[in-house]
Every structure is written in structure tokens, then in C-alpha cells.
Amino acid sequence: MPRWGMAADLDKCTGCGACVTACHAENNISTVGADQAAVGRAKHWIRVERYWEGEFPDVRLKFRPVMCQHCDNAPCEPVCPTYASHHTEDGLNAQVYNRCIGTRYCANACPYNVRFFDFFNPSWEKPLHLQLNPDVSLREVGVMEKCTFCVQRIKATTIAAKAEGRALKDGEMNTACAQACPSRALVFGDLEDPESEVSRLSRSSRGSKLLEDVGTKPKVTYLSRQS
Amino acid sequence: MKAIYGLYGDGQSAQQAVNRLRAVGVTDREIVVISAQPMEEFEFGHMDSKTRIWWIACLGGLIGMATAFGLAWLTEMSWPINVGGLPVFAWWPNLIIIFELTMLGAILATVITLVVTAGLGRRSGVYDPAVSDGKILVGVENPTESRVRDLESALSAITGAQVKAI
Amino acid sequence: MNQISHQRINSDLLRPLFQTSWRFYLLVGLFGSVVLIALVAWLSQAYFGFGITGIRWPIYWGFYVTNFVFWIGISHAGTLISAILRLVDAGWRRPVTRCAEVITVFALMIGALFPIIHLGRPWLAFWLFPYPSERLIWPNFRSPLVWDFFAINTYLTGSVLFLFLPMIPDFAVVRDKATGLRKRIYGVLALGWRGTPKQWHRLESAMSIMAVAIVPVAVSVHTIVSFDFSMAPVPMWQTTIFGPYFVAGAIFSGIAGLLIAMALLRRFLHLQEYLLPIHFQNLGKLLLVMALLWGYFVFNERLVTYYGNEPSEMAVFWRTQRESFAPLYWTMVIGNFVLPVVLMGIKYFRTITGCVIASIGVIVGMWLERFLIIVPSLGHKYLPYTFATYRPQPVEIIIAIATFAAMTLLYVLFAKFVPIISIWELKTGGPSERMGPTRQHSSVGPVLLDRPRD
Numbered sequence: 001m002p003r004w005g006m007a008a009d010l011d012k013c014t015g016c017g018a019c020v021t022a023c024h025a026e027n028n029i030s031t032v033g034a035d036q037a038a039v040g041r042a043k044h045w046i047r048v049e050r051y052w053e054g055e056f057p058d059v060r061l062k063f064r065p066v067m068c069q070h071c072d073n074a075p076c077e078p079v080c081p082t083y084a085s086h087h088t089e090d091g092l093n094a095q096v097y098n099r100c101i102g103t104r105y106c107a108n109a110c111p112y113n114v115r116f117f118d119f120f121n122p123s124w125e126k127p128l129h130l131q132l133n134p135d136v137s138l139r140e141v142g143v144m145e146k147c148t149f150c151v152q153r154i155k156a157t158t159i160a161a162k163a164e165g166r167a168l169k170d171g172e173m174n175t176a177c178a179q180a181c182p183s184r185a186l187v188f189g190d191l192e193d194p195e196s197e198v199s200r201l202s203r204s205s206r207g208s209k210l211l212e213d214v215g216t217k218p219k220v221t222y223l224s225r226q227s
Numbered sequence: 228m229k230a231i232y233g234l235y236g237d238g239q240s241a242q243q244a245v246n247r248l249r250a251v252g253v254t255d256r257e258i259v260v261i262s263a264q265p266m267e268e269f270e271f272g273h274m275d276s277k278t279r280i281w282w283i284a285c286l287g288g289l290i291g292m293a294t295a296f297g298l299a300w301l302t303e304m305s306w307p308i309n310v311g312g313l314p315v316f317a318w319w320p321n322l323i324i325i326f327e328l329t330m331l332g333a334i335l336a337t338v339i340t341l342v343v344t345a346g347l348g349r350r351s352g353v354y355d356p357a358v359s360d361g362k363i364l365v366g367v368e369n370p371t372e373s374r375v376r377d378l379e380s381a382l383s384a385i386t387g388a389q390v391k392a393i
Numbered sequence: 394m395n396q397i398s399h400q401r402i403n404s405d406l407l408r409p410l411f412q413t414s415w416r417f418y419l420l421v422g423l424f425g426s427v428v429l430i431a432l433v434a435w436l437s438q439a440y441f442g443f444g445i446t447g448i449r450w451p452i453y454w455g456f457y458v459t460n461f462v463f464w465i466g467i468s469h470a471g472t473l474i475s476a477i478l479r480l481v482d483a484g485w486r487r488p489v490t491r492c493a494e495v496i497t498v499f500a501l502m503i504g505a506l507f508p509i510i511h512l513g514r515p516w517l518a519f520w521l522f523p524y525p526s527e528r529l530i531w532p533n534f535r536s537p538l539v540w541d542f543f544a545i546n547t548y549l550t551g552s553v554l555f556l557f558l559p560m561i562p563d564f565a566v567v568r569d570k571a572t573g574l575r576k577r578i579y580g581v582l583a584l585g586w587r588g589t590p591k592q593w594h595r596l597e598s599a600m601s602i603m604a605v606a607i608v609p610v611a612v613s614v615h616t617i618v619s620f621d622f623s624m625a626p627v628p629m630w631q632t633t634i635f636g637p638y639f640v641a642g643a644i645f646s647g648i649a650g651l652l653i654a655m656a657l658l659r660r661f662l663h664l665q666e667y668l669l670p671i672h673f674q675n676l677g678k679l680l681l682v683m684a685l686l687w688g689y690f691v692f693n694e695r696l697v698t699y700y701g702n703e704p705s706e707m708a709v710f711w712r713t714q715r716e717s718f719a720p721l722y723w724t725m726v727i728g729n730f731v732l733p734v735v736l737m738g739i740k741y742f743r744t745i746t747g748c749v750i751a752s753i754g755v756i757v758g759m760w761l762e763r764f765l766i767i768v769p770s771l772g773h774k775y776l777p778y779t780f781a782t783y784r785p786q787p788v789e790i791i792i793a794i795a796t797f798a799a800m801t802l803l804y805v806l807f808a809k810f811v812p813i814i815s816i817w818e819l820k821t822g823g824p825s826e827r828m829g830p831t832r833q834h835s836s837v838g839p840v841l842l843d844r845p846r847d
Binding site: 259260261262263264265266271272273274275276278280281284298299302303305306308310313317320321323324326327328330331333334335337338340341342344345346347348349350351352354356358359360361 | 398399400403523529530531533534535539540543544546547550551554558561562565566569570584585586587588589590591592593594595596597598599602603606607609610613617817818820821
Binding site: 071072073074075076077078080083085086087088089217 | 308309310311312313320
């Protein structure tokens with residue numbers, strides 16, 4: 001059984017935001033407009049957090065792409081009253097839109113704030129509606145949504161590999177964000193396979209987990225030289 | 228005759244009336260006493276006081292407990308879902324559900340027992356609206372013809388009695 | 394108890410049922426309109442989308458959950474007075490017991506609406522109920538929100554029954570005094586009650602059992618509501634003190650609500666001979682004790698947080714105490730601690746007016762306390778990029794105000810149709826002070842135990 005995880009190399013991340021755009025495109029995430037975004041309604045399943053450190057002229061700029069960490073000890077899962085948020089066997093934190101009644105407890109419990117609520121029915125101005133991905137369901141108002149590690153791609157590739165009677169190869173399948181990243185800062189793969197790139201990166205001496213002391217056991221390893 | 232009864236102004240007179248009825252040979256089961264509040268300071272206020280309602284409440288609680296445990300166990304084990312690494316049947320969280328349904332069971336059992344044993348909702352016997360103004364009704368329902376005279380004299384013997392027959 | 398007292402009590406306490414003034418219609422019209430406006434507001438939220446509220450990333454709970462916790466807290470008034478004081482045989486509770494229990498039931502009903510009001514898809518709220526579905530899926534019993542569902546429903550059922558059962562003998566009195574349609578309706582409600590010793594004994598036994606049962610349920614309900622917070626790893630939420638802290642706060646706000654209700658009833662229903670200054674003083678002393686207890690819990694919570702000096706917790710700590718939420722925080726401290734301790738602690742101020750002022754302070758303070766638990770923490774969790782502020786929008790404010798209108802409306806309607814002071818319980822108490830006699834149970838036998846009554 002695979003265990004999906006990611007590695008994000010902060011020394012390579014340029015903050016370009018291609019991952020965010022790719023995620024929106026792949027997962028049918030609507031934009032909400034400038035006014036709504038200003039009041040915190042934007043739904044960036046992956047976001048690039050930008051931090052300024054230091055005083056002028058010694059200012060350093062740091063980028064950190066943050067997406068759902070698919071924690072093994074996810075605080076968002078036990079609190080959902082309808083099992084909409086639960087853990088799958090391959091280590092993903094699943095969000096079942098059909099089962100969500102919108103209590104938003106999961107979002108409050110998430111220390112990474114990577115869960116988003118559909119405040120209005122999502123809409124796409126023509127002709128953007130032609131660009132929607134048929135493999136991903138559209139969410140309606142009142143449900144929570146978040147990064148799924150592109151579960152539609154995982155499923156499609158797994159089914160195809162099974163049909164061909166072979167195992168999945170490392171790098172055969174990628175999340176949209178990792179695929180779009182120009183500097184290959186984001187790497188996705190199977191943590192159960194010790195030879196996969198993501199496994200090797202997760203064992204790197206530059207590696208650390210985000211908010212590790214909260215105890216969530218996240219599956220995204222952030223790599224950066226301690227400077 | 229449906230009933231013969233007397234209305235008395237205070238508990239002491241009512242107690243005397245009950246005693247006189249007993250002296251004439253009326254059994255406790257046949258005596259009807261009606262008051263606007265519980266008269267626990269008097270002996271007649273304790274007629275028919277044996278009750279198993281506490282045991283029934285405990286039984287209701289046990290049924291509630293079993294229901295909750297069964298609900299949690301069966302539903303969680305038939306479709307085991309991993310949430311946050313918690314065990315599928317976790318005792319600590321399930322104890323809460325078990326506690327609540329235990330209490331609910333006890334409460335419902337108590338109320339149902341009350342309705343049934345107090346005869347609520349059923350057609351009842353003799354009643355006089357003067358009771359609401361503080362009178363205490365002491366009487367006998369469906370008395371046999373032969374006893375009516377004795378009952379009447381027993382009830383009227385206390386001063387201030389208003390004896391009625393319906 | 395003589396005839397005159399009986400008739401006097403009956404006529405005094407039944408007067409609101411049989412006489413209606415224009416003020417009643419005005420109150421119902423006024424508060425009813427506010428409630429209707431709030432209903433329209435909520436329906437427009439369901440229609441236009443949840444986005445018309447001020448909820449935003451990452452502050453996903455705001456006014457609605459504040460109101461939820463607040464009203465469930467208010468509901469603990471009745472349990473304390475009806476149940477706990479009944480169990481310790483405190484006779485002075487008699488005139489107060491129904492007023493308190495009514496607050497419990499209506500506050501619970503209002504509070505229990507909010508888990509539906511604040512849902513993203515409220516039409517699916519029934520999924521919280523465990524029923525067998527063709528998809529074989531059940532609610533998550535490990536979730537605090539499902540615990541809420543069970544706890545609040547148990548408490549609501551228990552409280553409604555606890556309120557209704559002692560109303561039965563009073564419905565019998567109304568049935569006897571009324572005529573026509575009213576007589577028939579109350580006759581049905583009285584369930585054929587007569588007042589035999591058997592019925593009284595069963596009723597009192599049932600009430601004792603319910604009193605014993607409802608106290609742990611009440612404690613569990615607000616503890617479970619506190620679990621809605623303490624089960625999440627949010628700074629200043631994940632603390633074990635929330636359980637007892639919330640229960641104490643609930644009883645505190647419940648007493649305050651009860652004092653206000655009693656003062657209003659005394660004034661507008663002319664119950665000056667039944668709701669006496671001693672009742673207010675006794676409850677005022679309880680308010681003082683709860684204020685001190687509240688202060689103790691707050692001190693505990695804040696000292697331990699302060700001492701631990703954990704960065705994300707201290708950020709929230711200072712946010713409430715010094716930074717953007719400081720005005721609200723200090724208002725809360727004045728309302729919850731300074732005002733009640735001064736007014737209720739000094740005998741000179743422990744008058745009916747003093748009690749009402751202190752209680753209003755507590756109501757404001759406790760509402761703010763719920764708000765200050767929820768919003769500052771959610772807006773300032775762990776990652777600085779995600780820090781934000783919450784601005785309540787009109788729909789939330791309208792609904793918050795309407796809850797108070799709804800409470801008043803329901804109370805006014807109740808007092809119109811049911812005697813607000815329990816007639817039979819009052820009569821069971823002693824003559825002038827309505828202090829109950831201690832029960833003396835006899836041994837079996839025709840021994841006359843007599844308490845001289847005037």
C-alpha cells in the first residue's frame with residue numbers, strides 16, 4: 001500500500017506561484033474576485049507564504065508553499081461529525097464533499113489553515129468554464145475543500161497501472177503543483193518506496209516538518225539550509 | 228351513585244374524616260383523597276406511597292447504556308474509518324455518548340412510569356373543583372346502597388364538612 | 394393553609410392567564426417582528442450563500458458559535474435552581490423554580506438552533522442523527538459535534554419534561570377556574586389530574602429522580618460544548634480547564650439571566666408578594682460566589698498560560714489583554730468580576746436594583762467571554778501568513794440581537810398561558826415566607842402528624 005507524501009525544497013522555491021495556478025486549473029478551484037479575496041474568501045489549496053525577514057537593507061525574502069500536509073495524526077479528522085474528513089489507507093486525508101455539512105470545525109482544528117470553505121456557489125465566467133477538469137467534481141456552497149494530492153491523478157494512474165498488471169513507477173504520476181514547478185522545488189511520490197525521490201528527500205539533513213511540535217505528523221518535508 | 232364525599236377546610240379535618248371512614252369499615256383502597264398540594268405531614272398523604280419508580284429509572288438507564296454501547300460498537304465496527312489515528316472503537320469518546328443515552332433512558336423511563344402509574348391521560352373518578360381553592364376531598368367511589376347512610380354520617384361528623392353525593 | 398390564602402394565590406398567579414392588557418400585544422408584536430426579521434436574514438443567508446456573513450479564512454467561527462455557547466450557558470439557570478436547590482431542600486426556591494426552568498428550556502431551544510444556523514448546508518443537519526441509511530454511514534461518534542447533538546437533545550428532553558411535569562397540577566387549577574374553550578384545552582393539558590396521594594407521591598418521586606438525573610446531564614452538556622474548543626490544537630483552546638470553566642461560567646450567566654427575568658416578572662406581573670427581596674438576596678449571594686469562581690478559573694487559565702510562555706499561546710494571550718481585543722477584554726472583566734463582586738458583596742448594594750445591574754453586567758461580560766475565547770485564537774494560530782481579523786456582518790448582528798428578542802417573546806407567551814410561579818409548590822411551602830417545611834415522613838399507621846397551619 002503506498003503512502004503518498006511530498007517534499008518542498010525552500011532553497012529552490014522562487015515564489016513564482018505556478019503551483020497555485022496549476023492547482024486552480026487542475027482542481028476546478030474558482031477565483032473569488034478581488035473584493036472577496038480581500039476579506040479572506042480565496043481558496044488557494046496550495047499557497048505560497050511570503051515572509052520578509054530583517055531590516056532594510058539586509059532584507060531576506062522567504063517563500064514557503066503550504067498545502068494540506070495529509071497528517072497521519074490529523075486534527076481535522078476526528079472532529080468532523082459526518083466523516084467527511086477521514087484518513088484513507090494510502091495515507092491521504094480525504095475530503096468527501098457530498099458528506100460535508102459545513103460545520104467548519106475541521107478548518108479551525110487545522111494548524112496549517114489549509115482548509116477552505118465555499119462561501120458562495122463557485123462560478124466561472126465564460127469561456128473559462130470550458131477549461132474545467134472533468135475528473136474533478138465541482139463543489140457547491142457550504143462545503144469544505146482542500147488539497148487532495150491530486151487524488152484524481154493518483155486514482156487514474158493506479159487504475160491504469162493495475163490494468164497493465166504492473167506496479168507504479170516513481171515519477172510516473174505527479175500532482176499538478178509539482179508538475180508545474182519550474183525549479184522542481186516540489187516533489188511528490190510514495191514514501192513507502194525507500195528509493196523514490198520523495199523518500200530520499202524526506203531523509204535529507206536539510207529536512208524538517210512544518211509545525212512538527214503540534215504533533216500532527218505531517219507528510220510534507222520542507223528542505224532548507226539553516227542560515 | 229357515583230360517589231359520596233366530603234370537602235374539608237384543612238388537613239386535620241381530612242385526617243379525621245379518613246379515620247372515621249376506616250372506623251366504619253372502608254378499606255384504604257376504597258378511600259379517595261384529593262388535595263391541591265401534597266399533604267405529606269398527614270398520614271393520609273402517604274396512602275399508596277410504595278413505588279418502584281427508582282428501580283424502573285435505573286432499568287431505563289441500563290437500557291439507554293446498552294443502546295448507546297450497541298449503537299457505537301455496531302456502527303463503528305461495521306464501517307471502520309480512520310480519523311486522526313484514533314482507534315476505531317475509542318472508549319473515551321464513546322463514553323460520552325454512552326453517558327448521555329444512559330441519562331436519557333433513565334429520564335424517559337421515569338416519565339413513562341409516572342404517566343402510567345399516576346393514571347395520567349386516563350378517565351379518572353370523582354373530582355370537585357373546590358379542591359383548587361384549598362378544600363380537601365375525602366370520599367368513597369361507587370358505594371353500595373347499604374353503606375351510603377354510614378358513610379354520610381361518618382363524613383358529616385367532622386365540623387365544617389360539606390358532604391356531597393353524585 | 395386556609396381558604397383565603399388558597400384563593401388569593403390562585404387569583405394572583407392566574408391573573409395573567411385570564412386578563413390581557415394592550416401591553417401584552419405590544420410586546421408580542423415588537424419582539425415577534427424582530428424575530429421575523431432575523432428569520433428573513435437567515436433565509437437570505439441560506440439563499441444568497443454563507444458569504445454574506447463575516448466568517449472568513451481562517452476565522453471560521455464567529456458570532457453564531459458565540460451565541461450558541463452563550464445560550465446553552467444561560468440554560469443552566471433552571472438546573473441549578475430547580476434541581477440542585479430541590480435536592481438540598483432549600484425552601485426559598487419554590488416561587489422561583491418555574492421561572493428558572495422556563496429560562497432553561499427556551500435558552501436551550503434558542504441555543505440548539507445555532508448548530509443549524511451556522512452550518513454551510515443546514516438542510517443536511519439531519520445527518521447528525523444516527524439513522525440507518527442505504528449508504529450504511531453513521532455519524533462520527535468521536536466528534537465533539539456529535540457529542541453536542543446527543544448531549545443537548547438529552548438535556549432538552551429532560552428539561553422540557555422537568556418543566557412540564559410540575560405544570561400538570563397547575564393546569565388542573567386553571568381547568569377548574571376557566572370556562573369554555575380554555576377549560577377544554579387546559580383539561581386536556583392537565584391529563585386528567587386529580588390530586589390523589591398516589592399521584593402526588595408519584596409526581597414527587599419522578600421529580601426527585603429527574604432532579605438527580607438532570608444535574609449530571611447539565612454539567613456534561615456544557616463540558617461537551619467546551620470540548621468543541623479543547624479538542625482542537627488551537628493556541629489557548631487546547632486546555633483541560635475548559636470543561637469546569639465553561640460549566641461554572643454557564644451557571645454564572647444562568648443566575649444572572651434568572652435575576653433579570655425575576656425582576657421583570659415581579660414588576661410587570663405584580664408579583665411583589667411572591668418574589669421577595671430575600672429571593673433576590675439569596676440569588677445575589679450565589680451570583681457573588683459564581684463571580685469569584687469565574688475569577689478563579691480565569692486566573693488559573695491565564696497564569697498557567699503566562700508561565701508556560703509558549704510563543705503562539707502568548708501571542709493570543711497578549712492579543713486579548715493588551716492589543717486589539719483589550720477593550721472587549723477589560724469590559725468583560727468589569728462586567729463579570731468587578732461589578733458583581735462589588736454590588737453583591739456589599740450588603741447595601743444587594744438590592745433588587747443592584748442585582749439587576751450586576752446581572753446585566755454579567756450577561757454582557759459572559760457574551761464577551763465566549764467571543765473572546767473564539768475569535769482571537771482563530772485569528773492568530775501558528776503561521777503568521779494566516780493571521781486575520783473578523784468583522785461581523787449585519788446578518789450575524791441581527792440574529793444575535795434577535796435571540797434576546799426571541800427569549801423575551803417566548804417568556805412573555807409562556808407567562809400568558811401558564812402560571813409563572815408554580816402554584817402547588819408554593820402552597821406546599823409554609824405560610825408567610827413561602828419557605829418549605831422539612832418533610833417528616835411517618836411510619837405506617839394512622840398516626841396524625843400535624844403542623845399547625847393558620
